[in-house]
Amino acid sequence: MARSGVRLPARLARIAAALLLTCAAPAAAQVDFSGQWAPVYHEDNPERIPGPELADYTGLPLNDAARLQADSWDADRISVVSPYQCRPHSSDYGMRGLGNLRVWAELDANQQLQAFHTYMPAWGSERTIWMDGRPHPPDYAEYTFQGFSTGVWEGNMLTITTTHLKTNYYRRNGVPSSDRRTVVEHWTRHAEFLTVITVVTDPVFLTEPLVRSQNWFYDVGQALPAFNCEYASELPGAQKVPNHLPGTNPYLSEFADWYGLELAATRGGAETMYPEYRLKMGAPHSKPPDRCQRYCTCSGGFNCDVNPRR
Amino acid sequence: MKTRTRSLVAAVWLAALATLQAQGPPGPPGPPRAPRAAAPVDFTGYWVSVIAEDWRWRMVTPLKGDAASIPITPEARKVVDSWDPAKDEAAGVQCKAYGAAGLMRLPGRVHMTWLDDTTLKLETDSGTQTRLLHFGGTPPAKEVPSWQGYSVAQWERPPQTPGAPPTLPIFATRIGTRGRALEVTTTHLRPGYLRKNGVPYGDKVSLSEYFDYFKEPNGDEWFTVTTIVRDPQYLNGPFITSSDFKKEPDGSKWRPTPCTPR
16 A cells, blocks of 8 residues: 555554544534533523413414313412323423533444433433434334434534424413424534524424524533422312313413403414514503513523512 | 554554545635535525514513513613603614614514625515625724624634634544534624613624524425624623524515614
8 A cells, every 4th residue: 555655564554544434434423512501591581480471372373272272271280180290391392491401422332423312400301312313113102201302414403303202381381282293403503502493393283383492502510400309299189180161261361461462462373473463463452551560570590570560 | 562652653643644635635726615606505585584482572562671581781771661662763763673683583574685796685674674794804994883783794614612723633523514504793783672672782782693594394494593692781691592584485475664663
């Protein structure tokens, strides 16, 4: 073997060739997302940290079935139905909740990327995103809150497809998501920022895909704890699951009243999510307050004051 | 043992040399491709903002005093609490909410075209605004502050520590070799609003944006723009949002409207 006039002994040539194969192989990963990521709550902060208002369905392309189920929801349900007490956010909603995130890569003996793993302390949610080209399991395989995820590279963007998700929610005020949904995520890293775009297709509860995006910043000092959740009977002897039968929920207009919104708009639906809806939007449900009276100051993690002006 | 070590070092060195040679001789440099021709992604066309986030702060003008989600300073809080749209209108500054730092959060449509080989034009029907994204160069020395400021654009380079020296491609190859994002930095902005209800940004504001394109299995094309606003006067830290736009087949829903103060 000769190159540039240099003659190599056979053994050296073999070592060099092996190194070349190792070093010059195309990078299996385009971007390494490993590390500690702190969530940014600069969008929908009152919904994502203290929690959403009852009957706030704005920005969701819901169908009538989703509204019917959401309208029946009563927060007391969590006190009575023990499986709800420690029910995790699913991997799609988890991106909008308490989203402190650690990512680490799993490599094989040849240093090729096999999977990314993620951990969020909220409900101790751990997830695997397979990068080794394996197929999704058959429909009868187990359904979990994190689902089954596979990823591919599109340039520097990591595109993840998740199936086998248990039923959960699009907003934690009772807006349901079904186990028929498929979630596609696009992860991009720019400087010290991570953006995750989440696209949910749900033939049971959505009329068109729900597209939302969340942001994190790289935080080497972040340390994530374990999560402990204990079931406790808060209403011993309760004989029924708290609920509102159709047409009986008295709280459905509160949200519109507090923020001076048209009631129909707060019911969600794809039509309400496009700019032209503003042209047909009706008057507020009731005379709007002169100024903001609820959650006017939420900007960081927990500095929300429900009624700062009272 | 020494011979073995020397052999190994030699092999490593030769591998590095071969790898460098494999990249080809430097040769005479060809003319760099113009940004338009080098575009890894086509952002041209009509796009609509789909409001799945911050709905009640975007689709309607929020109530006075509502600065939720934005990391404002106490000084900004005073401005928020004294917002008076009539006063803005009388002063002829009804476009304060349509400046570059807030524009992409407004509901509306975006039309992107190439003005020339190095300038991408971004128009919005909401407020009838035009942004020019200049590839290469720096803002002119005497650039006058405006609602849209001066934007410098580039096709994002692979993630790498700024200023890091080039390294030998041995034992580590550069990752992130196929960036597809459009990176835009905007300065020289006239003070304006991050929201229509008067959440302010000042004249020291700067704006970083990253446009990412993606296509869904159903054929829908989207871009998401991650926006980072830095303002030492009115923000406690970077204000970070990401706004999602879906491509439309044509401009049939394009409706230019003037700025409104409320």
